[in-house]
Amino acid sequence: MxxxxxxxxPATGRRPRALSPLREHLRDTFWFAPVAAMVCVFVVWAVASEIDTRIIAALQDQQDYDTVKELLKFADDARTVVTTVSSAMMTFIGVVFSISLVAVQMASGQFSPRVVRIFVRSRITKATFAVFLATFVLTLLVLTSYGSDQDPRLVSSVPLVQSVLTLVMVGLSLLLFVMYVNSTLRLMRISHVIDRIVGEAFRVAATMPTGxxxxxxxxxxxxxxxxxxxxxxxxxxxxxxxxxxxxxxxxxxxxxxxxxxxxxxxxxxxxxxxxxxxxxxxxxxxxxxxxVERTFHQDLGFGLRQLSDIALKALSPAINDPTTAVQALDRIVQFLAAVSRRPLDASVYRDRRGELRLVQPVPGWTDLVDLGFTEIRGCAVGNPQVTRRLLAGVDDLALLAPEERRAPLLRHRALLAQAVERHTPSPADRAFALRPDRQGIG
The missing domain is CATH 3.90.1170.30 (Pyrimidine nucleoside phosphorylase-like, C-terminal domain)
Incomplete structure (x- = not known):
């Protein structure tokens, strides 16, 4: 217990497990999955090698040398395939590595350096590297199992199961390569990146107690x-x-x-x-x-931090992409709406007897609202698409949040209106920029 x-x-969401910090730290590393895969492939190869040895021994005991000859022919044909695969896998690994570097560079430059960890934590990327390296190591091990003796009475082992296993690994590698390319192309689209960030943020919120x-x-x-x-x-x-x-x-x-x-x-x-x-x-x-950097594990505000960074990057003069900022605002409003009625400021943990044992501070409602809106509001002036979406989001949250939590929302609304009035001389442009619109400019 x-x-x-x-x-x-129980209705507050699943409780964190004792090993979750270790699990989260391993997810933030890239070495664990490939190393584990290469260790596993050594074990699998040893088992397959032992099975091949026992198959040949059983056939020799039965004096079924014709079958042994057929297996030797199959092994010779498979050897050519295994040799080709061994030389080609390193090329595949280089291609995957190059694609990953380009994707990470583009995401960091276009979105935010904080989103790089999404690529590092990508399961399909790790699985692709792991299987490719495991296949390469397996081909090297299988090649060492081929002998020069062709006499069916003297041969001690024929890499039959090992060759079949290599072909299976090649097929799995090709399937993962297609899935990897598709996943990487999705992660290079900002809408999927934002969706991944929000998904992680909701998982963090679900694990936090609501006492x-x-x-x-x-x-x-x-x-x-x-x-x-x-x-x-x-x-x-x-x-x-x-x-x-x-x-x-x-x-x-x-x-x-x-x-x-x-x-x-x-x-x-x-x-x-x-x-x-x-x-x-x-x-x-x-x-x-x-x-050295923040992670999603137990960090309620990190999702808003990344969404705000993406919006700020999009509103910078170098990028000038207000539509991306509106997409980030959509998800900021979604997250704030989800936590608008839940207790904040601290997470409370009790022992199995119900006695209070640990109090962990978390961002309060005002902290989260300021994190989501302050910097974007400062850069939104001059972009009516963003000001209109921001006003619509604040108005929606004011309807959803309890009355005691409306003050920070009204403050941001008033400050945005003041900033637009100062920087927009035309009354018609001011009225247009201060008209709430959930699509920005629908």
Missing amino acids: SDWMVTGG TPPEEGALGPVTAWIAHDGRAGVLRDVDIARLVRVARQHGVVLRLIPRIGDFVVPGTPVLAVHGRSAPPRRALRRTVSVG
């Missing part, structure tokens, strides 16, 4: 501070399950001080302890993970 639970019950954050002072006084003693970097995630377990074992409540996505330096406090003395340092080792 798990040592912890999220506040709000009401504790009121100020409800946790009692701070009894100890835990300082960050690792390297400086962006706070990527925390091991929630372990922190809850440590807090339960020592009878304390832990409160994470920085938000996920904040930059932390050694010596700054990362955890506040409420209730008793601080747990021993070794118990909290490796519960806080930092890296």
Whole structure:
């Protein structure tokens, strides 16, 4: 049974698992899948080689030398194919690598450097590299199994199963190559990139508990501070399950001080302890993970950050693509509408007895609205397509959000109207730019 639970019950979405930080970190690497595939292919080749040896031994025991001769002929024909595949696979790998580099360069220049991680996390890209490398390694191993002895009485093994396995891997490689090209072309289209970002953002929101954050002072006084003693970097995630377990074992409540996505330096406090003395340092080792960049794991605001960056890039004079900015605004409004009525500001985690053990800060409603609209609003003046879509989005959110959350929306609406009035001298142009339109200029 798990040592912890999220506040709000099963309807609040799936709870994060203990191994999810490791899983997310591996997804952000590109080496794991190819290395795992090459290790697996060694095991598969060893099994196939043993099967080939036993097949030949069984036929020789039965003195069925005619069948052995037929297998030797098949192996000779397959050897030519395996040799050709071995030399061609490196060319395929080079083509895939070149396509990936071009796609990453274009996405980084046209959209945002933050979207590069989408290509790094692409399952089809990793699977294609992994299968291609595994096929190349398999062909080398199979070629070592071919012998020069053609006497059916003396031959010890014929790479029959190994050759068939190689042909299967070639077919799988070709299928993955077609899927990879299709996936890469999709990811080079901004609409699919934005859709992938929003999908990740919704998955993060679904894993966060929806319990009401504790009121100020409800946790009692701070009894100890835990300082960050690792390297400086962006706070990527925390091991929630372990922190809850440590807090339960020592009878304390832990409160994470920085938000996920904040930059932390050694010596700054990362955890506040409420209730008793601080747990021993070794118990909290490796519960806080930092890296060189933000990730989606546990970071509620990272999706809005990427969408805002894409819109800003599109509105820059070098790109000048307001339609892309409108597409980003569509998804910003969609995400804000989804979280407009859920508790924010903090995620609360309890142990299996229902006692509060961990409080993790998350962006509040005002923080998310400002993140989604502030910078775009500053660059939208002069682009009526964007101002009209922004006004329509603010009006839609004002209808969906509770009354106590309408203040930041009305503030952005008023500031946008003031900016348009200052920079647009013509009354007709001002009226046109300040007319809400969900398509921008429909």
